[in-house]
Amino acid sequence: MPRSSELLLQLLQRFPKHPNQVQQIHCLLITEGHLLLRNRKWKNTLLFNALIRTHLGFGQTRKSLLLFARMLLHRAPPNGHTFPSLIKSASSSLPSLGPPLHAQALKRGVLRDPFVQTSLLSFYAECGNLRSARKVFEEMSERCVVACNAMIDAFCKNGDMGSALCIFEGMIKRDVVSWTSVVNGFRMNRRFCEAVRVFGSMMSCSVKPNEATYVSVLSSCASLDGWGGIYIGKQIHGHILRNEIHLSVFMGTAFIDLYGKSGLLNAAKNVFDGMVVKETCCWNAMISALSSNGREKEALDFFERIKMEGLQPNEVTFVAVLTACARGKLVEFGLELFRSMLNDFGVVPVMEHYGCVVDLLGRAGLLREAAEFVQSMPFEPDASVLGALLGASKIHGTTELGNEVGQKLIDMQPQHSGRYVVLSNINAATQRWNRAAYLRKMMLNAGVQKTLAYSVIT
Structure with missing residues (x-):
C-alpha cells in the first residue's frame, strides 16, 4: 500500500x-x-x-x-x-551559484523575505564580496541581529573597522556574536589593544563570552608588545577557573600559545597537562612553545609523543618541529624530517617548510647548501625564505650572497625597513662603507623609517 x-x-x-x-x-x-x-x-x-x-x-x-x-x-x-x-x-x-540563486529569489518574488536576505548577506560576506553584501544590507527593511552580525563580519574581513563599529554601535540589541565579531575584527586587522578593550567592554556589559571570543582575545593578548598581554591573559585564565568554564581544545591551545610566547613554560605545560582532550593543535602549540624557549630536545620528544598517541601531524606540526631543529642545529635530523613529510605523513611541503629548511642550513653555516636548496625549490621563494637566507648571510659574514639576496628582498618589499638595515649592516661589517651608506640613503629616499627598538626589564 x-x-x-x-x-x-x-x-x-x-x-x-x-x-x-x-x-x-x-x-x-x-x-x-x-x-x-x-x-x-x-x-x-x-x-x-x-x-x-x-x-x-x-x-x-x-x-x-x-x-x-x-x-x-x-x-x-x-x-x-x-x-x-x-x-x-x-x-x-x-x-559561483550564489548570484544565480539571488536572481531566482528575485524572480520568484521572495527576495524581501528576511531569511532569504540574511542568507544572501552571509553568503556575500563569506565570499568577500563586500559590495553585494552591503547592497543587500541596505535594501533590508528590518535588520535583525544575524544580518547586522554578518555585515559587521564582512566589514572586518575587508579591514573596514570604522563601518563595522558604526553598525555595531547602532544596534539596539547585541548578542555574543556581535561582540565577538568586533573583537575578532580588531585581531584580524592587528589592532590588538582595541580587541582587548572591546572584550573588556563586553565583560562590563555582562555578556557571557563564548569559545570564539576567548580564543580571539587570547590571540590578541599573545600578539601584544610588552607584558600587558600576559597580565590580561592571566586575568582571563583566572576568570575561567573561578567560574568553572570548560576549557575547550582551542581555548587551551590559545593559552599554551600565550604562555609560550611569554616564556612561561611551566604555565604552558600546566595548561597542556590539565587538558582532558588534546588534539594535534594543542601539541603543535606546546612544541612551538618549547622550541622558541631553547628547549629543542623536549620539543622533539613531544613530536615523538604525538605519533605514539596516534595523532596525525599536520603542516603546522612540521613548521614547529623544523623550527626546533633549526634552533638546535640538528641538520641531519631536520633534513630527514623534511624528506619524510610527504612520503611518511602525506603532508605536502609549502613555502613555510622550505623557509624552515633554509633557516636550518643557514644557522649551521651551510650557506652554499642553503642557496642551492633555494634554487631547487619547485616555486619561486617568497620574502620569508629569502629573509632566512639573508639572516644567515649576516650571521656568517657572507657579503656577496647577502647583497644578492638583500637586493631581491628590497625589490619585493621596498617599504620594509629591516631589509635595508640588515643589508647595510652586512656591508658595514666588512668595511664596505660606501655600499652601507648608499643603502641608508636609499632607505631615506624611499621614505622608509626604521622601527624603534625597545627593551623590558622584569
Whole structure:
C-alpha cells in the first residue's frame, strides 16, 4: 500500500540520523510518484524543501543543489524556505551559484523575505564580496541581529573597522556574536589593544563570552608588545577557573600559545597537562612553545609523543618541529624530517617548510647548501625564505650572497625597513662603507623609517 506524502514528509522533517535513511525516503517519493503530483504544488514544494534541508544537514551540499534543479523541472514553486538552504549549500561547495540563486529569489518574488536576505548577506560576506553584501544590507527593511552580525563580519574581513563599529554601535540589541565579531575584527586587522578593550567592554556589559571570543582575545593578548598581554591573559585564565568554564581544545591551545610566547613554560605545560582532550593543535602549540624557549630536545620528544598517541601531524606540526631543529642545529635530523613529510605523513611541503629548511642550513653555516636548496625549490621563494637566507648571510659574514639576496628582498618589499638595515649592516661589517651608506640613503629616499627598538626589564 503506497505511503502517504504527509507521512514521508513527517519522516524527513524529523531529520533522519543517517544519509541512507534519506536516500530510502527519497526513493519512495520517486517510485510512488509523490514528486509528480498535479495540482498539489504546495505539497511538492514542502517535500523538496525537506529533502534539500536534510541533505544539507548531512553535508551533501551538491545533492541539495541538484534537488533544486529537479524541483524546477517538476514545476514545484520555490518559496522563502527553499533559498536559505540552497544559498548555504552554494557558499560551501559552489560559490559561483550564489548570484544565480539571488536572481531566482528575485524572480520568484521572495527576495524581501528576511531569511532569504540574511542568507544572501552571509553568503556575500563569506565570499568577500563586500559590495553585494552591503547592497543587500541596505535594501533590508528590518535588520535583525544575524544580518547586522554578518555585515559587521564582512566589514572586518575587508579591514573596514570604522563601518563595522558604526553598525555595531547602532544596534539596539547585541548578542555574543556581535561582540565577538568586533573583537575578532580588531585581531584580524592587528589592532590588538582595541580587541582587548572591546572584550573588556563586553565583560562590563555582562555578556557571557563564548569559545570564539576567548580564543580571539587570547590571540590578541599573545600578539601584544610588552607584558600587558600576559597580565590580561592571566586575568582571563583566572576568570575561567573561578567560574568553572570548560576549557575547550582551542581555548587551551590559545593559552599554551600565550604562555609560550611569554616564556612561561611551566604555565604552558600546566595548561597542556590539565587538558582532558588534546588534539594535534594543542601539541603543535606546546612544541612551538618549547622550541622558541631553547628547549629543542623536549620539543622533539613531544613530536615523538604525538605519533605514539596516534595523532596525525599536520603542516603546522612540521613548521614547529623544523623550527626546533633549526634552533638546535640538528641538520641531519631536520633534513630527514623534511624528506619524510610527504612520503611518511602525506603532508605536502609549502613555502613555510622550505623557509624552515633554509633557516636550518643557514644557522649551521651551510650557506652554499642553503642557496642551492633555494634554487631547487619547485616555486619561486617568497620574502620569508629569502629573509632566512639573508639572516644567515649576516650571521656568517657572507657579503656577496647577502647583497644578492638583500637586493631581491628590497625589490619585493621596498617599504620594509629591516631589509635595508640588515643589508647595510652586512656591508658595514666588512668595511664596505660606501655600499652601507648608499643603502641608508636609499632607505631615506624611499621614505622608509626604521622601527624603534625597545627593551623590558622584569
